Amino acid sequence: MATIGDVAQEAGVSRSTASYALSGKRPISEDVRRRVLEAAEALAYTPNAGARALATAQTKVLGLLARFHEDEFAPAMMQYILGVTNTARDLGYDTLLVTEADGVRALRRITDSRMVDGVVLMNVAQDDARLPVLRAAPQPGALVGLPDDCSGLDVFDLDFEEAGRVMVDHLHRLGHRELILVSQPEHVVERGGAYVWRLRDAALERARQLGVTLHAVYGESRQPAAGRLLNESLDAHPAATGLLINNEAAVAALPTVAHARGLRVPEDLSVIGRHSADFAATFSLPYSFVESAPDRLGSMAVRQLVRRVESPAARKEPYVVRFISPELVSLGSTAHPRPRSS
Amino acid sequence: MATIGDVAQEAGVSRSTASYALSGKRPISEDVRRRVLEAAEALAYTPNAGARALATAQTKVLGLLARFHEDEFAPAMMQYILGVTNTARDLGYDTLLVTEADGVRALRRITDSRMVDGVVLMNVAQDDARLPVLRAAPQPGALVGLPDDCSGLDVFDLDFEEAGRVMVDHLHRLGHRELILVSQPEHVVERGGAYVWRLRDAALERARQLGVTLHAVYGESRQPAAGRLLNESLDAHPAATGLLINNEAAVAALPTVAHARGLRVPEDLSVIGRHSADFAATFSLPYSFVESAPDRLGSMAVRQLVRRVESPAARKEPYVVRFISPELVSLGSTAHPRPRSS
DNA sequence: CTGAAAGCGCTTACAG
């Protein structure tokens, strides 16, 4: 493989001149510049990443830490990852994807060894053990997901509180007075998945204000349990006319459950999910939903991260906590209520 | 951050001794070794990845090139990726995930710059433009997916021919004499997705040998088209008693379609899919299927790749083309046939 | 506008 020395020799200049001609970091005579560029072209010169990283203390690589819990719905993760990798590339960065179970260890490894210029943490828990490690690291960090303590890091998440209110408001406005909200399983909350209760508590609060009865239940995250729990919930609350689902596995199971029960949507039951448009298309879900915008969140996290990486000024700016406003995408699965039980 | 020089100083030895004590690559007195290890521990020393890569010409990073076509079913990809990243980590490697559209450019970038020690290509097409680039690269490469020309690379794939035969055999043995096979869309074939016709042609051949009528149709890869096409196929061949599905989107749509048609499986229709167990669980699919083993394929590709990376001897070995034998996982969706049409 | 030199942080022959 050609080195900068080969290029310099081929162009008949010094290595520093070759380097400057390629980077444009100082004035170079037109003639020399041309010869260097031609030589680089002829030799198919590409700078050695390790050498450059060593000299510049920049790797042009971002770390992406994703966690996969047995009880979580893996398909939803792909969109977040693509949001990160594609945006990173647009900004000139490659992405080191780390999926190992021990996130703390992994984070130490990639930051201490200077493999990455910055880190995006996905699936952040309220009391995430990776956060202190990331704060102590020399690289900046961005989170997707809202922890209890946001200090020292940029945080991006869907506004789950507002999502809960939007769902309740929408059905209340249509005349519904009794709703069911299916969340993630309880142990997701226990593990620190704050988005579960953020949406739920805001929905409950709003329901109370509006005089709406809201039955909040924990869902399941695997099949067929997710479908079974839907059935139980519908059985338990026969007077409910609206169903809110903050749980990808549950909403994926709903078409089958509705069919089996002979339940028509929205005639017999109004439904609003909380997932992504891509998810809805993939699973062919005919339900209105609050867009969770995984690719946009990943993209936003990367943009902010790269700003901090590249600008010492940006590095000093106050940290941000930015929420994406929930957008209700209507697929016609809500209507005025009609009592379900005869 | 502490460097090897800091460690050496702290331990009162030279940098080379510190390095050797840490790597164990030459005999070190017990006393010195202990002092070095303590110093490294105390200073939380981690080698700088760029410096090490420069000195050793090894990055301990593997490249993973994944492609996402608009018309492909993204959720299936996550399992392949996890197979690669998890196995890589087990073997001491991190994974650079590259998803950009221009795979040729991306491959050039990561190989020419020596960012990676080896590359796994996913979603390989028959006449994949990335292959010549990978062959010319100094790093070894492994493929998931079978191209026309396998030279110079290790290739791993499901034995789709055998999968087609297994499906036909199984239903023939149960007494079925007319089957429908739903494949991927035609343009997936045009783009070079050989697995489509590999399974189909083998199934057709076997059906002919057995005197079974097999209607092979191209499917759709998005909803709701996938479901619609299922309906059309069932309408077009009312006497067919068995359905073979080599298409994730189609099999995901089948529960809804079957429900809508009042079709009981396996009483009215026997069904065999070709997908992964994880996919079946995620989508709650109650159909027997030929396991496509995405994580195992990813894992196998990485293991072979790392062998070549680490051993000059292995580097010289002949290249392999290794097929995973299709395993038929029964979920009870096949039975003796009963005429569908009255 | 250009070049010689130092330095980034490692590893590993070469000496002793």
Next chain:
DNA sequence: CTGAAAGCGCTTACAG
């Protein structure tokens, strides 16, 4: 068993 030195391939002050 240990150390001084060279070298991996870059970038960037320092000189001119």
